[in-house]
Amino acid sequence: MCGIVGLFLKDKALEPKLGAMLSEMLVSLSDRGPDSAGIAIYGAATGNEAKITVQSPKPDRDFRGLDAELAKAIGAPVSVAVKSTHAVIRTTPDKVDTAREALQTLRPDIRIMGAGEAVEIYKEVGLPEAVVDRFDVRSMTGTHGIGHTRMATESAVTTMGAHPFSTGADQCLVHNGSLSNHNNMRRELIRDGMKFETENDTEVAAAYLSNRMAHGKNLGEALEGTLSDLDGFFTFVVGTKNGFGVVRDPIACKPAVMAETDQYVAFGSEYRALTKLPGIDNARVWEPEPATVYFWEH
């Protein structure tokens, strides 16, 4: 099982409702995965601000005074917006790597969920409803987003094992399925400098795409590569700063449905995830083909 959703807006008028629509879509698939849930929301990048979403098992201790300590350590302005166990740290784009390093020393228990100019990632153990409430995702505005509710097949049920997995700036991925060559692929990617936080197969798929894009491929080309380089079952839904992509393995045994109108492109593991979207009755609705890459960019 596992339930995945994605929503890529074309109509700016819907942006204030992105969090509410994506939350509704994910909650409707709760029975596909009780272990953990997560959502990535992309807001418009301003070009002069970067965001690092972090998680702490002890938020009261770790987030208190962090803004001033981190600003001093990296020599740049920092703000910290706390939401339950997560916080979004904002600083200047050139300081993201320095800030990540400084965090390891200042707050060793903090985990990084993702970073970039546009993305914020919220994920925890528990059902979608609880996760969406805890992080007030329904009130979030944005241009596109992806979400996941997990029934674990690989690796422990932990915050870090929850999807979306983010392995590159503004990149993240959710997955329904299981990969059979992820250990070999992980070793190959580590040899090429990629870093891993978990034993999870999906993290390998995310890192594979980040690695290919770091080598100059665009999102569509990187997704195409999964069809020859990754073995096993997969439906992937992927977000980048401006883009949104979908690919299914050649057998495509995991359910998937897409809908497109003038206002949005939407993905759901099942049609019930799409039923509340505006104009769905007149949308073009289709099952994405096996071994076929779909992607959209703003």
Ligand SMILES: NC(=O)CC[C@H](N)C(=O)O
């Ligand atoms: N049921 C699934 O699709 C699981 C996805 C992935 N293999 C995981 O364990 O997280």
